[in-house]
Amino acid sequence: MESLEQENSSIDRKKLTGVLIQGQESATKLKILLQESFSSEDHATNSMVGVTIEEILGSFSRALTILNSGKAPGAPVDHQATTPCSEEQESQNSNKKRKIQSCRRAGYRRRANLYSCTRILSKTMEDGRTWRKYGQKDIFNSKYPRSYFRCTHKYDQECQATRQVQQSEDDPSTYVITYMGEHTCKDPTISPHLLPPSPPRPSSIISFGSETTTDDQKEILFNSPCFSALKQEIDEEAPSNPTPRSSSLEFLMSPDLEAFEWPAPMAEYMGIALDRCDAMSDMHSSNSCLDMEINTILFEFDDVLSV
């Protein structure tokens, strides 16, 4: 009985590893294709695509590492690290400005890059979410300090999303925003209908090379309010130009994608797609499977769209 389960688990693991490796190869190929296809004058897009691809590949690598080491990704750390809390210091320090509890870090566990992270460039720090700033730090060899934000609903809804915001050194009017973790909260201040309408734009941003998806379906996906909103900030630089400045894949991978209220089946499948993107990683080989991986995602979209 138990051995059967173990055997199944082993098979699943092999399958999963195979899928991840395939995805890794696909992402590598995607990177090469994107490098070739984007014109060299569009530096912003090029750099964002590059960053995004590196993130995909990094995620793949981590997923494989985790899989091979037998650890569950994002497994909750042991927050109640048992150290009993002594209270002696507080009263002694009562006339100091800040009281220090001897056990204040008992549950503190720095995240070891287990969560997906996505970096974007934006002219504004606003993203429709409510954040609480919890720290700021001057970064070594960096002109500008880095600000640390957590989701306002971290405690009331146990939302794990955080972000770091830092002014770009190249362009101080631009913020480099790194999102980590995913919003699990339902923020009542977010409402899709508040988002601006999306202008018409070409039906596909990236040619996915899929025979299973029609241009109309791509149009639905990438002209949806979700994608429009996600690219809103980046497009602000050129609001009159309906041509997207960065790849739809990037928006597909934005953690804030979850912030939007997808129709139920779509939400489910977007979750899958996001997971897949998140599961890709470090590039070491380049092979053939781009179409397969992307097709897989689109195939799932097809399922949704045909619902």
Place this chain on the structure above:
DNA sequence: TTGATTTGACCCTT
């Protein structure tokens, strides 16, 4: 050991 990240107390603004 160093630099980055997170915590929690304190203070300010609304």
Place this chain on the structure above:
DNA sequence: AAGGGTCAAATCAA
């Protein structure tokens, strides 16, 4: 009073 920003210190990863 509640919520958010600041800051020193604790903690962690490299």
